[in-house]
Amino acid sequence: MSSALIVARYALREAVRRRVILVVLLLTLCFLSLYALGCAVTFNEVESLAVDDQVDDRVLAGSTLLGLSMFTILFLGAVLAVFLTLGAVRGDAERGLLQPLVVRPVGRTSLLLGRFAGAVAVCAVYVALVYAAAVLITGIAGDWWPDRGIGPGLGLVLAVVVIAAISLLGSIFLSSTANGIAVFMLFGAGLAAGLLGQIGDALAVETLEDVATVSSWVLPFEALYQAGLHGLTAETSGITAVIVQLGPFGGAQEAGAGLWVWTAAYLVLIAACARVAFARRDL
Amino acid sequence: MPAALRCESLEKRYGSTVALGGVDLDVAQGELLGLLGPNGAGKSTLTKIACGLVRATSGRAEVEGTPAGSAEARAAIGYLAELFRFPDWLTADELLVLHQDLAASEGGRGERSELLGLVGLGDARDTKVAAMSKGMQQRLGIAQALVGSPRLLMLDEPTSALDPVGRRVVRDLLRELRGRGIAVALSSHLLSEVELVCDRVAILVGGRILAQGTPAELARPRGAEVETADGVRSFPDARREDVPRIVAELVAGGGQVYGVRLLASTLEDAYLEAVGAA
Numbered sequence: 001m002s003s004a005l006i007v008a009r010y011a012l013r014e015a016v017r018r019r020v021i022l023v024v025l026l027l028t029l030c031f032l033s034l035y036a037l038g039c040a041v042t043f044n045e046v047e048s049l050a051v052d053d054q055v056d057d058r059v060l061a062g063s064t065l066l067g068l069s070m071f072t073i074l075f076l077g078a079v080l081a082v083f084l085t086l087g088a089v090r091g092d093a094e095r096g097l098l099q100p101l102v103v104r105p106v107g108r109t110s111l112l113l114g115r116f117a118g119a120v121a122v123c124a125v126y127v128a129l130v131y132a133a134a135v136l137i138t139g140i141a142g143d144w145w146p147d148r149g150i151g152p153g154l155g156l157v158l159a160v161v162v163i164a165a166i167s168l169l170g171s172i173f174l175s176s177t178a179n180g181i182a183v184f185m186l187f188g189a190g191l192a193a194g195l196l197g198q199i200g201d202a203l204a205v206e207t208l209e210d211v212a213t214v215s216s217w218v219l220p221f222e223a224l225y226q227a228g229l230h231g232l233t234a235e236t237s238g239i240t241a242v243i244v245q246l247g248p249f250g251g252a253q254e255a256g257a258g259l260w261v262w263t264a265a266y267l268v269l270i271a272a273c274a275r276v277a278f279a280r281r282d283l
Numbered sequence: 284m285p286a287a288l289r290c291e292s293l294e295k296r297y298g299s300t301v302a303l304g305g306v307d308l309d310v311a312q313g314e315l316l317g318l319l320g321p322n323g324a325g326k327s328t329l330t331k332i333a334c335g336l337v338r339a340t341s342g343r344a345e346v347e348g349t350p351a352g353s354a355e356a357r358a359a360i361g362y363l364a365e366l367f368r369f370p371d372w373l374t375a376d377e378l379l380v381l382h383q384d385l386a387a388s389e390g391g392r393g394e395r396s397e398l399l400g401l402v403g404l405g406d407a408r409d410t411k412v413a414a415m416s417k418g419m420q421q422r423l424g425i426a427q428a429l430v431g432s433p434r435l436l437m438l439d440e441p442t443s444a445l446d447p448v449g450r451r452v453v454r455d456l457l458r459e460l461r462g463r464g465i466a467v468a469l470s471s472h473l474l475s476e477v478e479l480v481c482d483r484v485a486i487l488v489g490g491r492i493l494a495q496g497t498p499a500e501l502a503r504p505r506g507a508e509v510e511t512a513d514g515v516r517s518f519p520d521a522r523r524e525d526v527p528r529i530v531a532e533l534v535a536g537g538g539q540v541y542g543v544r545l546l547a548s549t550l551e552d553a554y555l556e557a558v559g560a561a
Contacts, residue, residue, distance in 0.1 A: 006384045017372040096367040100427060103334045104385035105358040283336040 003106040007114020008121065015084060015122050024080060028130055031072065036137045039065055043142035056240045062144030063232045063244045069134040070156060074225050077127040077160035082183050084119040085167040088112075091176035093283045108278045116168050123160045131156055147235040152228030158263055159221035163187065165270045172277045190215055190222035197253070220263045226253035285348035287312050287435040287466030288333055293342035295328050295490075302328040304490040305342065310435070310468050315461050317477035318470040319554055320487035326470040327365055329487070330437045333468070334362045346435055358386070361433030363424040365440040365470070371413035375404055375423050378412065379430055386431030398426040401459070403452050417444040425453065436460065436467045442476065454480050478550040486557045493557040501553040509533065510542040
């Protein structure tokens with residue numbers, strides 16, 4: 001078995017043994033139950049209201065609810081990604097956990113790769129499953145299905161992978177607490193920049209749009225999330241589409257294949273930085 | 284055959300702080316070397332450079348002729364840090380399995396049983412690290428360091444948390460390892476322990492080796508005491524070969540001699556002299 005796989009298996013076992021997965025699953029069940037209740041009540045109300053003929057209430061309610069759940073899933077995935085990686089290098093080294101592993105003929109790159117793979121396996125599967133559950137709940141409760149189902153899910157998964165990579169890189173330089181705070185601040189900054197971009201778009205303020213564009217390049221998880229939101233109603237048109245795009249948790253923003261290419265390059269860049277930094281780090 | 288560990292002009296600086304200031308040191312194959320020195324002397328830094336955990340600023344460190352930190356060097360090394368911790372959710376056996384996997388050891392269950400037995404943890408195979416005392420964890424750490432049959436063992440304060448019985452177990456283990464031809468670099472504050480088991484001792488102070496040699500070489504003669512009818516008389520400059528003459532002179536002078544004791548400085552004296560002179 002390759003060294004990276006051994007370390008990844010170790011990281012996965014740690015997540016299971018420390019009951020991380022159990023706790024996350026239980027709380028996710030609570031979230032999904034609440035979400036199902038919210039969907040049922042909302043679609044019921046929408047049916048009884050049916051106010052404006054120009055607005056498709058079912059699309060508006062469904063996309064808003066699923067957009068809300070995507071925001072929550074991104075947040076939960078980010079929490080998982082950060083907590084599984086925030087102390088992977090410096091934190092573990094300070095506690096004396098890392099040195100016995102690094103002395104083995106594993107190679108520091110394999111060690112990093114293994115920790116990343118372990119965290120990503122947990123986060124990616126989690127995000128994909130919860131997103132699929134949210135789509136199903138929305139569809140069953142309101143008979144509304146997103147225009148594109150798989151793309152937004154993949155975008156969310158990739159967004160969480162990016163956050164895990166940023167957190168792992170940060171763990172080389174920062175102590176666990178400082179790294180956790182830093183990554184969550186970046187996460188918040190990314191979301192705030194996305195909202196500013198939407199405001200800029202609505203008011204035609206170029207500076208705000210530039211802020212959003214730059215932040216999308218620097219922190220692509222936000223752009224992936226916005227692209228996912230856009231995918232939910234990509235085929236929708238008219239006033240409904242306009243209202244949906246001004247959603248409450250960062251507006252939808254169309255992104256082409258360039259975003260996926262940039263995200264892949266971004267991950268490679270982070271991997272290269274992490275490799276060099278970890279190789280030079282005294283333990 | 285190359286030395287198990289060779290350090291040449293090894294330097295490590297952290298900014299303006301000199302952790303190691305040009306260390307030359309050899310550990311021969313199968314030799315048990317004691318590294319002595321006060322806190323901050325550079326013992327842990329030297330050990331970490333040998334293990335590839337810390338990069339030297341200049342100079343060279345080699346393990347069996349290969350650069351310290353290389354995969355070949357790390358494959359030859361077993362290491363127990365002074366400040367270590369193992370995942371508390373693993374059992375003793377699972378921890379050793381993990382290290383067997385990482386070291387590509389094919390020893391399997393037999394190796395694990397032997398190692399746990401060697402450190403007196405044969406009954407703790409399924410005990411979780413979280414349920415172990417610090418002393419048990421330290422013994423487990425030694426077992427972990429021995430996974431994969433390393434040819435050089437770097438032990439940084441391996442007995443600091445052990446009770447006298449545990450220390451005895453480790454001392455016996457070190458002797459057994461020497462018998463198997465495994466070289467050991469033992470960093471310790473316990474001079475009596477080092478004196479008991481080590482073939483050679485290096486005293487490190489302020490990042491420099493101030494003295495090295497066998498415990499006997501480091502100990503210096505400090506005269507003789509002769510017990511006579513008039514009491515104990517001291518001869519501080521006397522050496523072993525002077526004793527017959529001294530006794531003969533005392534007897535010729537009408538004295539009665541009941542016993543003679545040659546005095547020599549201990550390793551502790553040598554250590555304190557080296558530290559005091561620095």
